Amino acid sequence: MxxxxxxxxxxxxxxxxxCAGLSRALGLAGKDVALVDSDPQGxxxxLAGENAEQSITIYTIERTQLAAQIPRLTNEIVIIDGTAKAADLAKKTIAVADIIIIPVTPSPLDVWATSDIVGMIQDRMDELSGTGQTLKAYFLVNRAIGNSKLSKSIAKTLAGYGFPVLKSRLVSRTAHPNSQLTGQTPLDTQPNGLAARELRALRDEVLAMLA
Ligand SMILES: Nc1ncnc2c1ncn2[C@@H]1O[C@H](COP(=O)(O)OP(=O)(O)OP(=O)(O)O)[C@@H](O)[C@H]1O
Ligand SMILES: [Mg+2]
Incomplete structure (x- = not known):
């Protein structure tokens, strides 16, 4: 797992x-995926409630219970929607993760705001060093817009944080909120569109991490 x-x-x-787009893309590729909602907003x-044909298992696990409950899951891939503003709760999510993906929008304020989570992840990596257990972290640019000067400067700032930036990125596309209206993803509503293509590229990059 x-x-x-x-x-x-x-x-x-x-x-x-x-979480929704990646898990759906992995599910369509035949992977056994479970989603964990640790988000108090639920x-x-x-999203799942809007879609009667929702095919992915979703578990709601309180963050204080993650360490006890996650090891009990038997799925090949588990994806946690890790909303966490409070540091102690974020740490509980980090503690059960093998791979952390940090979405960032291409705005300096959003990039600077990641420094807290980056610090917590680095602390956990230090803690694990020498134990044989590994933790990896990557940035994922989401809601990308066609501004190459801004994108370059953001990429440079992110590189300074020491985690790789995923090659695949998600452009800001209405297909995402539109498909969410019916609890779906662009892979269901516009499978040949650009948003779906970007989700498949993300899926392939994620699958390569498991290889
Ligand atoms: N690539 C994208 N293109 C267009 N809209 C997007 C994209 N990614 C997210 N959104 C929209 O941005 C809004 C916020 O996204 P989302 O709810 O996934 O963020 P979140 O990080 O989970 O927020 P929260 O911290 O409140 O849980 C939603 O309305 C979503 O549809
Ligand atoms: Mg959310």
Whole structure:
């Protein structure tokens, strides 16, 4: 089992959108995926509630219970919607993760705001060093816009934080909120569109991490 946590202390950066899109893409590729909603808003459950044919298992686990409950899951891939503003709760999510994906929008304020979570992840990596257990972390640019000067400067700032930036990125596309209206993803509503293509590219990059 590989546990992914999609995390950023900042709200509205696309954590739930990425959890939904990535898990659906992995499910369509035949992977056995479970989603864990640790979000007190219950956003994943809200999305699933709009879609009677929702095929992915969603567990709601309080963050204080993650350490006890996650090891009991038997799925090949577990993806945690890791909403967490409070540091102690973010640490509980980090502690159960193998791979953390930090969505960032291409705005300096959002990038600077990731420094807290980056620090917590680095502390955990230090703690694990020499234990044989590994933790990896990557940035994922979400809601990208066609501004290459801004994108370059953001990429440079992110590189300074020491975690790689995923090659795949999600552009700001209405297909995401539009498909969420019916609890779906762009992979269901516009499978040949650009948003779906970007989700499949993300899925392939994630699958390569497992290889
Ligand atoms: N690539 C994208 N293109 C267009 N809209 C997007 C994209 N990613 C996310 N959104 C929209 O941005 C809003 C916030 O996204 P989302 O709820 O996934 O963020 P979040 O990080 O889970 O927020 P919270 O911290 O409140 O849980 C939603 O309305 C979502 O539809
Ligand atoms: Mg959310």
């Amino acid at each position: 590989t546990v992914f946590a999609i995390m950023n202390g900042k709200g509205g950066v696309g954590k739930t959108t990425i 956003s994943m459950q809200d």
